[in-house]
Amino acid sequence: xxxxxxxxxxxxxxxxxxxxxxxxxxxxxxxxxxxxxxxxxxxxxxxxxxxxxxxxxxxxxxxxxxxxxxxxxxxxxxxxxxxxxxxxxxxxxxxxxxxxxxxxxxxxxxxxxxxxxxxxxxxxxxxxxxxxxxxxxxxxxxxxxxxxxxxxxxxxxxxxxxxxxxxxxxxxxxxxxxxxxxxxxxxxxxxxxxxxxxxxxxxxxxxxxxxxxxxxxxxxxxxxxxxxxxxxxxxxxxxxxxxxxxxxxxxxxxxxxxxxxxxxxxxxxxxxxxxxxxxxxxxxxxxxxxxxxxxxxxxxxxxxxxxxxxxxxxxxxxxxxxxxxxxxxxxxxxxxxxxxxxxxxxxxxxxxxxxxxxxxxxxxxxxxxxxxxxxxxxxxxxxxxxxxxxxxxxxxxxxxxxxxxxxxxxxxxxxxxxxxxxxxxxxxxxxxxxxxxxxxxxxxxxxxxxxxxxxxxxxxxxxxxxxxxxx
Amino acid sequence: xxxxxxxxxxxxxxxxxxxxxxxxxxxxxxxxxxxxxxxxxxxxxxxxxxxxxxxxxxxxxxxxxxxxxxxx
Numbered sequence: 369x370x371x372x373x374x375x376x377x378x379x380x381x382x383x384x385x386x387x388x389x390x391x392x393x394x395x396x397x398x399x400x401x402x403x404x405x406x407x408x409x410x411x412x413x414x415x416x417x418x419x420x421x422x423x424x425x426x427x428x429x430x431x432x433x434x435x436x437x438x439x440x441x442x443x444x445x446x447x448x449x450x451x452x453x454x455x456x457x458x459x460x461x462x463x464x465x466x467x468x469x470x471x472x473x474x475x476x477x478x479x480x481x482x483x484x485x486x487x488x489x490x491x492x493x494x495x496x497x498x499x500x501x502x503x504x505x506x507x508x509x510x511x512x513x514x515x516x517x518x519x520x521x522x523x524x525x526x527x528x529x530x531x532x533x534x535x536x537x538x539x540x541x542x543x544x545x546x547x548x549x550x551x552x553x554x555x556x557x558x559x560x561x562x563x564x565x566x567x568x569x570x571x572x573x574x575x576x577x578x579x580x581x582x583x584x585x586x587x588x589x590x591x592x593x594x595x596x597x598x599x600x601x602x603x604x605x606x607x608x609x610x611x612x613x614x615x616x617x618x619x620x621x622x623x624x625x626x627x628x629x630x631x632x633x634x635x636x637x638x639x640x641x642x643x644x645x646x647x648x649x650x651x652x653x654x655x656x657x658x659x660x661x662x663x664x665x666x667x668x669x670x671x672x673x674x675x676x677x678x679x680x681x682x683x684x685x686x687x688x689x690x691x692x693x694x695x696x697x698x699x700x701x702x703x704x705x706x707x708x709x710x711x712x713x714x715x716x717x718x719x720x721x722x723x724x725x726x727x728x729x730x731x732x733x734x735x736x737x738x739x740x741x742x743x744x745x746x747x748x749x750x751x752x753x754x755x756x757x758x759x760x761x762x763x764x765x766x767x768x769x770x771x772x773x774x775x776x777x778x779x780x781x782x783x784x785x786x787x788x789x790x791x792x793x794x795x796x797x798x799x800x801x802x803x804x805x806x807x808x809x810x811x812x813x814x815x816x817x818x819x820x821x822x823x824x825x826x827x828x829x830x831x832x833x834x835x836x837x838x839x
Numbered sequence: 840x841x842x843x844x845x846x847x848x849x850x851x852x853x854x855x856x857x858x859x860x861x862x863x864x865x866x867x868x869x870x871x872x873x874x875x876x877x878x879x880x881x882x883x884x885x886x887x888x889x890x891x892x893x894x895x896x897x898x899x900x901x902x903x904x905x906x907x908x909x910x911x
Contacts, residue, residue, distance in 0.1 A: 678878040724882050726892040732885070
């Protein structure tokens, strides 16, 4: 019989084996997580809603099914949580906002519908930057989520609750969304894995949009294998989302063959400057590890990649402003100041800049694909710095108390792969001497998540575990 | 020629969106748009001649087909 502490230490792949073998019950696993949330979440604020009663009902149902030989797959009986942008029938879905503070959808988003069908148990809905509109996860309506490694630091955003819940062991796996980096930034700052898959790989039906052209919904997990297991369930065409791809979904887990022989890793040289010493040190150590594992590593150029922040900003501001226009006219004071400012800027952005930004995307993607002509995957730091400090005003601060330029610190590393729509996975490279995680991205060809997973998984196994937060 | 300043932002907000900008936000947005204009002009440096925006007819048709299925 495992203790709750032992149960919380198991990743999804391990839980799946123990559940299937009936060594662990979904009921005891769910109880362990609910107890953990009760004990910790008041100081982390990863959750907006905890669905305690429903989770226990679902756990009993899963236990009953599995006992009678009806095991649905690796997520059957596994407790997960969803970013509170994801519609869940009969469960509050706030978007992290005051405007939707009492909104209860009457349908599930496709991502949750698929996970539910796979037998996953919903622990609750996770905190985020209001309407997914920022990278700090400070939230004036639902409280500011904290970084489990240091409660005075931001978890990153906008999927901060999703990453914090993983690292604080308050969920076995979570779902986030990513428009300019919102899965990868919190994964980087909180020390876990975040997969932004190819645009259109996963349905966005029932997920509140920030910018449709750039939005992705994907896994935030403890390990690469867990991310692969989760993507396996949620990927694939959805008739409710006409932008979802009908590209066949391969077996992501079978592709984890543990070898980097023949793999060529292209380090994007334009993203090597402006990073902190601790990020650079860990990134270089990761590249050395990949060489030891058999990969060839070399620099590659994507000449106009630095334009991506402008492209992503133009598109995000305008598409978000269009979506929010009615509320901005009727309920402007219910927005947080930073979100309102972004939407106001979007209202004033000339259409010509929007169209130009959209046209520019193909040019950046062409350069990235050309780079991948000679490399298997690309690599870059996920962010220039570890997690900044939280400011009472909701900003992110350096250790010297200056406001962090979030474009220079994070967006310039993550936004390019929203612009191009390529798969990009953030994986920890270690914990810096200041006790904060640092991270790198592995980026692949469109719809080649399998190779991204393979490279990241092989590196992760060689890296070994990283120091956990002291909670 | 009028400068794009807080006053312009407030006028456009009111006329185009029936939206009232505060003085502070109008000034801030004017600054943001000024910077955006500068950065957006630099996008020409990528070489955009002949590049199509990603608004293909298949996407339009797919979305219309989806809507058609749920029309009464």
